[in-house]
Amino acid sequence: MNHPNPQANWISFAISAVIILVVLALRMRRMSRERPLKIEQMWIIPVLYLGIAGFMFWRFPPAGLMWIAVLVGLGIGAALGWQRGRMMRISVNPETHEVSQKASPAAMLFILGLIVIRMGVREAAAMGGPGLHIDLASVTDVLIAFALGLLATQRIEMYLRAKRLLEEARAVA
Secondary structure: OOOOOHHHHHHHHHHHHHHHHHHHHHHHHHHOOOEEOOHHHOOHHHHHHHHHHHHHHHHOOOOOOHHHHHHHHHHHHHHHHHHHHHHOEEEEOOOOOOEEEEOOHHHHHHHHHHHHHHHHHHHHHHHOOOOOOOOHHHHHHHHHHHHHHHHHHHHHHHHHHHHHHHHHHHHHO
């Protein structure tokens, strides 16, 4: 979005910021409650996103050395996803052995930071500028791989921890 009018950039940014703040406020309110964690269904989201990412890379494959950037994005997403998964609070009811999760405020701030970084990268790519040659399709490829790594490893970490906690609770009972 290369707007000729700088005021249009600020309006676009303000609208995006308001929407993000409203969504985060609603999400923070929901975070205070524990929600059931169905560990047998944790594979669904990563597999769906893997299908979407696979289709996108099959249909519009990155060219040449962009594959390296895509793999780096996948690796960074995996590392950050593992960290975000560790931030989630997981508990097991000792009597019923029901597993529940509660998102931590640090996890929400983590996502907010990722959103801000993503907005900055998109803005830098859209504005281009002299000497800065960023292709939006390439940025999209890297972000798709990043999101895949983030979602998959977050779920894997949470699954492994929840399974371990459940086994410990069953061993005590």
